[in-house]
Amino acid sequence: MYKYTAIDQQLVRDRVAQFRDQTQRFLDGQLPNSEYLPLRLQNGLYIQRHAPMLRVAIPYGLLGSQQVRMLAHIARHYDKGYGHISTRQNMQFNWPVLAQVPDILEELASVEMHAIQTSGNCIRNVTTDQFAGVAGDEVADPRPLCEMIRQWSTFHPEFAFLPRKFKIAVSADAEDRVAIKVHDIGIKILINAQGELVYDIYVGGGLGRTPMVGSCIKHGLSAEFILPYLEAILRIYNRYGRRDNKYKARIKILVKALTPAIFAERVEDEFSAILASSEQISSQPLAYFESFFTPLIQPLPTDTLEKVQVELQQQQTKDAKFANWCVRNLHPHKQPGYANVTLSLKTSDVPPGDVTDEQLDAIAELADQFSQGQVRTTHFQNIVMTDIRQDQLLALYHALGPLGLTTPNTGYITDIICCPGGDFCALANAKSIPIASEIQGLFDNLDYLYDLGPIDLNISGCMNACGHHHVGHIGILGVDKKGSEFYQLSVGGSARDNASIGKILGPSISREDIAGAVKTIIDVYVEQRIEGEEFLSTLERIGTQLMKERVYAKPAA
Amino acid sequence: MPSQQLNKGKIQTTPWRFVIGNSEPNPSLERLCQQSGLATLNDLANATNQDCLLVSLDQVLDQVIQGQLLPLNTIQALGLLVPGDAELEDIQAGMAQLQQLTGQIVSSIFIDFPVFTDGRGYSLGPLLHRSAWFTGQLGAIGDILQDQIYFYWRCGFDLIQPRQDQNIQRCQNALNSFTHAYQGSIHQP
Numbered sequence: 229m230y231k232y233t234a235i236d237q238q239l240v241r242d243r244v245a246q247f248r249d250q251t252q253r254f255l256d257g258q259l260p261n262s263e264y265l266p267l268r269l270q271n272g273l274y275i276q277r278h279a280p281m282l283r284v285a286i287p288y289g290l291l292g293s294q295q296v297r298m299l300a301h302i303a304r305h306y307d308k309g310y311g312h313i314s315t316r317q318n319m320q321f322n323w324p325v326l327a328q329v330p331d332i333l334e335e336l337a338s339v340e341m342h343a344i345q346t347s348g349n350c351i352r353n354v355t356t357d358q359f360a361g362v363a364g365d366e367v368a369d370p371r372p373l374c375e376m377i378r379q380w381s382t383f384h385p386e387f388a389f390l391p392r393k394f395k396i397a398v399s400a401d402a403e404d405r406v407a408i409k410v411h412d413i414g415i416k417i418l419i420n421a422q423g424e425l426v427y428d429i430y431v432g433g434g435l436g437r438t439p440m441v442g443s444c445i446k447h448g449l450s451a452e453f454i455l456p457y458l459e460a461i462l463r464i465y466n467r468y469g470r471r472d473n474k475y476k477a478r479i480k481i482l483v484k485a486l487t488p489a490i491f492a493e494r495v496e497d498e499f500s501a502i503l504a505s506s507e508q509i510s511s512q513p514l515a516y517f518e519s520f521f522t523p524l525i526q527p528l529p530t531d532t533l534e535k536v537q538v539e540l541q542q543q544q545t546k547d548a549k550f551a552n553w554c555v556r557n558l559h560p561h562k563q564p565g566y567a568n569v570t571l572s573l574k575t576s577d578v579p580p581g582d583v584t585d586e587q588l589d590a591i592a593e594l595a596d597q598f599s600q601g602q603v604r605t606t607h608f609q610n611i612v613m614t615d616i617r618q619d620q621l622l623a624l625y626h627a628l629g630p631l632g633l634t635t636p637n638t639g640y641i642t643d644i645i646c647c648p649g650g651d652f653c654a655l656a657n658a659k660s661i662p663i664a665s666e667i668q669g670l671f672d673n674l675d676y677l678y679d680l681g682p683i684d685l686n687i688s689g690c691m692n693a694c695g696h697h698h699v700g701h702i703g704i705l706g707v708d709k710k711g712s713e714f715y716q717l718s719v720g721g722s723a724r725d726n727a728s729i730g731k732i733l734g735p736s737i738s739r740e741d742i743a744g745a746v747k748t749i750i751d752v753y754v755e756q757r758i759e760g761e762e763f764l765s766t767l768e769r770i771g772t773q774l775m776k777e778r779v780y781a782k783p784a785a
Numbered sequence: 786m787p788s789q790q791l792n793k794g795k796i797q798t799t800p801w802r803f804v805i806g807n808s809e810p811n812p813s814l815e816r817l818c819q820q821s822g823l824a825t826l827n828d829l830a831n832a833t834n835q836d837c838l839l840v841s842l843d844q845v846l847d848q849v850i851q852g853q854l855l856p857l858n859t860i861q862a863l864g865l866l867v868p869g870d871a872e873l874e875d876i877q878a879g880m881a882q883l884q885q886l887t888g889q890i891v892s893s894i895f896i897d898f899p900v901f902t903d904g905r906g907y908s909l910g911p912l913l914h915r916s917a918w919f920t921g922q923l924g925a926i927g928d929i930l931q932d933q934i935y936f937y938w939r940c941g942f943d944l945i946q947p948r949q950d951q952n953i954q955r956c957q958n959a960l961n962s963f964t965h966a967y968q969g970s971i972h973q974p
Contacts, residue, residue: 235965242963250932259932266902267932349902379967385939386911389904466908467870505915508969 229290229602230375230520232340239383240337243344247271248330255327270350270388272318272343273329277654282321282329283346284336288356288374288398289317289604293592296603298339300588306332311588313573313581315645315696316395317355317605318346322652344382349390351381351462355397357405358606361521362614364562366400367419372517373427373454374398380455380511387462391469392477394462395434402725406607409433409442409727410699412479413461420448427454431461431491432483435693439729440480443488445495451514453499459509460498464491524600524615528565536565539619550625556636556678558621559612567618569599571611571628572635572643576668579661580646581609590631598624608645610638639682641750642668645696649689649706650713656689658706658713658739663687666743671750680750681762684723699723701763702746703730715742719749719775720767733776745779752778788822789953791934791945794960796953799946800837801864801895802826804844814841817866817897820927822949829853837862839895842871842879851886858888864924866895869906877918893944895924901933910940934959939966 232240250267253259272283284299291299299319303311306328312320324332336342345352354374361369377396381387387394399406400417408414414430426448433442449457465479483491502509528536544551559568571591574580583591591611595603598620599613606612611633616624628634637643644667647653649660664687671677686700690707697703703718714736721730737745752775757766767775788799803814805825818825823839826832830853838860844850845865857863865883867876880891894913896906910923924944925937934956937945947956 238964239967246962263901263930263932349904382967383963384968385936386907387904388933388936389902389907391904463908463912467905471903471905501915507911507915510969511967 229292230287230517236340237337240340240342240344243271243342243383244330244333244337247333251327251330266348266389268329269348270345271329271333272346273326274347275326275654276322277650277652277656279323280326280329281652282324282332282343283314284311284319284321284341284343285346285353286317286319286341286605287378288354288360288371289358289606290360290371291603291605292339293595293601293603295339295341296588296592296595298335298341300585300592302332302335303585303588309586310582310584312579312648313583313605313609313611315607315609315647315694316353317358317607318353319605320648322648347393348388349392349394350388351384351390351394351396353395354378354381355395355406355607357399357401358604358608358610358612359405359559359568359614360400360604361523362561362563362566362568363401364560365402366417366562368400368417368425369518369521370398370400370417371521372514373415373417373451375517375520376455376511376514377458380458380509384462387466390462390466391471392474392479394465394479396458404723404725404727407696407699407723407727409725410435410439410696410723411442413458414442415454418448424450426450429457429461432480432488433727434478434480435696435698436478437475437691438478438480439693439698440484441727441729442480443483445488445492453503455509455511456502457495457499460495460502463498464494468494523563524602525563525566525617527563528617533565536617536619540621543622547622550622552674553625553634553636554621556640557634557638559638561615565618567616567621568612568614569616569621569624570606570638571613571633572637573610573633574637574643574668575632575635576642576665576672578632579648579651580644580664583611587631587633590627591633594624594627608643610643636674637677639684640671640677641680641683641685641702642671642677643685644668645684645686645700647687647689647695649687649695653689655692656706657691657708658689658715660687660689660695660704660706663704663706663715663739663742667746670743670747680754683750683763684721685746686721696723697721698729699727700730701767702749704742704746707736709736713739715739717742717745717749717779719772720764722764731772733772734780737779748778749775788824788946788949790947791953791957791960793943794938794957796957799823800835800862801839801946802836803866804829804838804840804850811841811844813843813868813897813899816899817927820929820948821946823926823946829856832856832860834859834861836860837864839864839866840883841866842868842876845879845883845886854883854886857886860889862892863887863889864893864895865891866897866926867909868897869899869903869909871909873912873916876913877916880919891921893922893924894919895926895944895946896942898925898927898929901928901930907936907940910937910942914941931955931959935962939968
């Protein structure tokens with residue numbers, strides 16, 4: 229993983245000193261709230277429903293065990309003993325005391341962490357595939373590019389006051405586990421006909437009030453042109469993005485208004501001008517960043533490989549629950565004899581994506597023991613451990629069990645993406661966490677759960693769509709109807725390469741009925757599916773009519 | 786207390802004054818006067834060879850002002866004030882016209898930041914720096930606060946006119962907020 233140089237370290241130290249001074253001036257009454265606001269946002273600090281919320285950056289989801297220990301320490305010492313993983317791979321703390329935040333940032337800086345630009349109208353955390361570097365289907369490790377973009381965007385002086393927030397995601401596989409097509413900029417890494425690595429640039433995707441799928445405005449860009457090209461996009465957006473209406477200020481609105489073709493032309497003109505000028509977008513070449521992301525494990529010699537695989541098979545035969553966990557929560561590693569494991573943070577008794585300080589400390593230990601000292605956070609709000617030798621999986625499973633981290637539901641309907649919602653967030657129209665909990669309860673029979681196949685269920689407490697409800701196969705959106713909590717139901721969304729926005733089924737549904745409505749949709753699917761057909765395919769075939777009828781059917785008198 | 790500015794990092798008394806040439810109220814200029822604390826010159830006939838005068842782009846296009854700009858060919862410095870969303874062609878045309886009317890070279894272009902959260906001017910600065918037709922100094926004026934000084938500096942603004950309630954020494958200190966930077970800049974490619 230990337231290791232800070234003296235320069236990186238000094239930058240975060242300087243930032244802590246700067247924010248400490250700004251916070252002190254604010255608390256002393258020297259800095260008005262309106263002037264402190266963007267400063268604290270660009271250090272990840274929100275003022276929320278019950279308490280400030282601090283969003284710590286986890287660049288492209290990667291954490292070393294020392295960093296995991298620090299997050300545990302912060303949860304324990306400054307918060308109420310837990311943290312929450314967001315859909316952009318960051319970690320949120322819901323209860324810090326404002327005056328202590330500079331201290332938190334100082335502690336984070338000691339382990340090469342920060343909360344820089346995780347909020348505010350600036351370039352946010354660059355996200356990527358949770359299996360980056362270890363996935364068999366990736367054309368290249370996306371993380372070197374993510375780190376290159378992270379550095380270019382950090383404290384970029386021109387782009388600290390954009391019209392609105394700006395989110396970049398990078399994927400390197402055909403499936404797209406990163407939802408690049410619903411980001412402000414999505415970058416897809418490909419191999420061209422000549423066998424070279426090239427980059428397709430998508431812009432103008434996004435969720436929220438006006439969900440849109442992004443358009444590809446540049447095909448086959450080569451690595452040395454990526455930063456100048458991104459600079460051109462951001463410059464056009466900074467100059468021409470709308471600033472008159474907060475809900476029309478994202479780049480997707482500009483791209484749509486100009487049309488993607490015209491927007492692409494404007495970017496191309498600026499890009500050419502940048503290349504022709506003496507403007508320096510200084511950065512190390514991509515190869516420099518690649519040097520930090522070499523494989524953590526070695527290929528196994530053939531006889532060891534055979535032994536390892538046989539051992540695993542025997543263990544699976546002896547322990548049905550372990551075998552099931554292997555089926556549901558393991559993901560193939562590009563290196564035979566190794567596996568990647570999802571630690572599901574989706575059980576019905578905790579809010580989706582929450583992890584306690586005890587769990588974090590234990591995960592750090594297990595990372596050192598089993599996964600080369602590293603873990604990842606995922607945009608599905610889980611944690612992934614990679615590079616685990618297959619004959620170690622049983623020991624890991626036994627260690628994870630008592631921690632409540634072996635729920636075998638990765639990718640199934642109870643692996644819910646859910647925002648903090650009305651319980652925590654001042655922006656929410658309705659609670660989301662209790663809905664998730666109730667739905668998880670309806671699908672707690674594992675045989676039933678697995679029979680349904682993978683289903684993305686996403687829940688947002690308001691139109692800001694932090695729960696990505698638009699791109700769920702089933703999406704739930706909390707709305708406020710005459711002061712009561714109601715929920716809008718949508719179906720058919722997808723965040724993958726076949727990205728699409730879900731269709732609203734009908735009028736919003738009451739708090740009492742929403743979980744049942746989801747069950748009804750699933751019942752229709754089960755009833756109507758052809759052998760082996762997955763949810764989205766059935767939906768495509770039969771349409772939404774029957775589901776709509778059943779969900780909104782008046783109960784028999 | 787006269788206004789102070791940062792000029793290439795040094796604190797100095799601001800030599801600039803706004804030109805208020807006609808009797809029509811100009812809300813932008815009024816707001817800028819309030820924010821910057823810069824003095825104004827109402828009657829251009831009183832311009833002296835010590836004066837550094839700022840004329841705004843919309844004033845250049847105003848016929849009443851145009852007629853009054855002739856006395857300006859003896860002043861010390863002439864600057865053009867532009868909004869953050871101005872187009873380069875319009876700035877170039879405005880600059881040419883102002884130079885033609887006054888017989889003076891425009892030595893500085895000031896970009897107006899009406900509220901500090903309006904970041905458009907940060908992009909206009911580098912664009913102007915890149916333009917072959919402008920080789921003068923770039924200035925930032927308006928809602929310029931201590932905590933953004935570092936960004937103005939790194940975007941190539943040699944002249945920084947903080948809002949008049951800001952402490953100039955703290956503003957100067959802010960130029961050194963960070964020891965290093967990830968990006969190249971006009972001052973440190």
